[in-house]
Amino acid sequence: MGFYYEKVIRPILFRTDPEKAHDLGVTALDYLGKLSLLCRWLESCNLVRSDKPVEAFGIQFPNAVGLAAGMDKNGRFYRTAPALGFGHVEIGTITRLQQPGNERPRIFRFPDNAAIINRMGFNNEGAEAVAKRLKSTLGKKKSRVPLGINIGKSKVVPLDQAVEDYLGSFNLLVDYADYITLNVSSPNTQGLRELQQKSNLDTLLGELAGTNRGRSRKLGIKPTPLLLKIAPDLTYREIDSILECIDRWKLDGIIATNTTITRPGSFANLKEPGGLSGPPLHHRAVEIVNYISRRTEGKLPIIGVGGIHDAATAGAMMDNGACLVQVYTGMIYHGPFIAKDLAKATGSRYSSWF
Ligand SMILES: Cc1cc2nc3c(=O)[nH]c(=O)nc-3n(C[C@H](O)[C@H](O)[C@H](O)COP(=O)(O)O)c2cc1C
Numbered sequence: 001m002g003f004y005y006e007k008v009i010r011p012i013l014f015r016t017d018p019e020k021a022h023d024l025g026v027t028a029l030d031y032l033g034k035l036s037l038l039c040r041w042l043e044s045c046n047l048v049r050s051d052k053p054v055e056a057f058g059i060q061f062p063n064a065v066g067l068a069a070g071m072d073k074n075g076r077f078y079r080t081a082p083a084l085g086f087g088h089v090e091i092g093t094i095t096r097l098q099q100p101g102n103e104r105p106r107i108f109r110f111p112d113n114a115a116i117i118n119r120m121g122f123n124n125e126g127a128e129a130v131a132k133r134l135k136s137t138l139g140k141k142k143s144r145v146p147l148g149i150n151i152g153k154s155k156v157v158p159l160d161q162a163v164e165d166y167l168g169s170f171n172l173l174v175d176y177a178d179y180i181t182l183n184v185s186s187p188n189t190q191g192l193r194e195l196q197q198k199s200n201l202d203t204l205l206g207e208l209a210g211t212n213r214g215r216s217r218k219l220g221i222k223p224t225p226l227l228l229k230i231a232p233d234l235t236y237r238e239i240d241s242i243l244e245c246i247d248r249w250k251l252d253g254i255i256a257t258n259t260t261i262t263r264p265g266s267f268a269n270l271k272e273p274g275g276l277s278g279p280p281l282h283h284r285a286v287e288i289v290n291y292i293s294r295r296t297e298g299k300l301p302i303i304g305v306g307g308i309h310d311a312a313t314a315g316a317m318m319d320n321g322a323c324l325v326q327v328y329t330g331m332i333y334h335g336p337f338i339a340k341d342l343a344k345a346t347g348s349r350y351s352s353w354f
Helices: 002-013 018-034 036-046 078-084 127-138 159-176 192-196 198-219 236-248 279-295 311-319 329-334 338-349
Strands: 054-056 059-061 065-067 088-094 107-110 115-118 147-151 179-183 226-230 253-256 275-277 302-305 324-327
Touching: 002 018, 002 329, 018 036, 018 078, 018 107, 036 078, 065 338, 078 088, 088 127, 088 179, 115 279, 115 329, 127 159, 147 159, 159 179, 159 192, 159 198, 179 198, 192 198, 198 226, 198 236, 226 236, 236 279, 253 279, 275 279, 279 302, 279 311, 302 311, 311 324, 311 338, 324 329, 324 338, 329 338
Parallel strands: 065 088, 065 324, 088 147, 147 179, 179 226, 226 253, 253 302, 302 324
Antiparallel strands: 054 059, 107 115, 115 275
């Protein structure tokens, strides 16, 4: 299937503007999601299920491979994810307010490196509209594979009002989420990464963790797992202070990493601003996963993301401490069924995380 995609479909798609190709893909997957019998059949063919599911932050995942945030920003095709073989799917980033994102063009392909630079800027329909969609497509049912909802700061909201903005999205979306990711690491929203600094992060995590626990007490249910997604461009000292905040507020896990603003190797002289993803990010993302795993003695569940595109790169993430992995750019270059191959390859590395 991957061979067919790379030889036939990719050359056609890559003649199209990257964002148009993306929108075309989202629309196709959205339609596919409405054909539930076909989806069930595809799921039975593609969703690799281990005898022993992966367990992390109290959730069972059929396999270790998920779809990273950014592909399904508005929750339009999360229902199709298991049919493609993904063991979980993270939608978003969703902001409290609807916003158009940055000026186009804002996605750039680099086929020689199988990489992408994007500066989308959280283009999305806003938390209310996405909550409405999830209510109508999900209702009170659970998604067929765990559904992560990734939330970020609205562009027009100043940094000192970020907490209320995140809380607004959290309150609207939490009912539909198996886990919530707080994205403080996109390079394309001005000032967002400052939320990774200790005093800002402490306030943000404290408020969200408190609200989450309050809700769970009120409803008599377990708190929804809260994860933090971090940048690859942090120093180890900065990562240490993030880990302290995570420990203080008892967050359930960490996602490492988002795209990088550095320009390694052949990208050194490139002037295109935005976040770089794909293989050039892989080494740094694995280093960070390894560092976090050692610092937390393997006790904090880590979702490893960055440049995963084959068995070796997925395996490297897991060998260095990730319990789950996610893919974005690899799917653009290797096709929508990449998850099946990766899930088979990571199957022997399953372990339990609580
Ligand atoms: C076009 C594009 C849009 C993205 N949008 C988001 C986003 O909205 N929220 C987020 O947390 N990450 C976003 N990401 C980052 C990915 O989720 C992932 O962390 C990063 O691309 C590294 O993984 P990869 O090398 O497999 O792509 C985006 C990535 C790309 C390429």
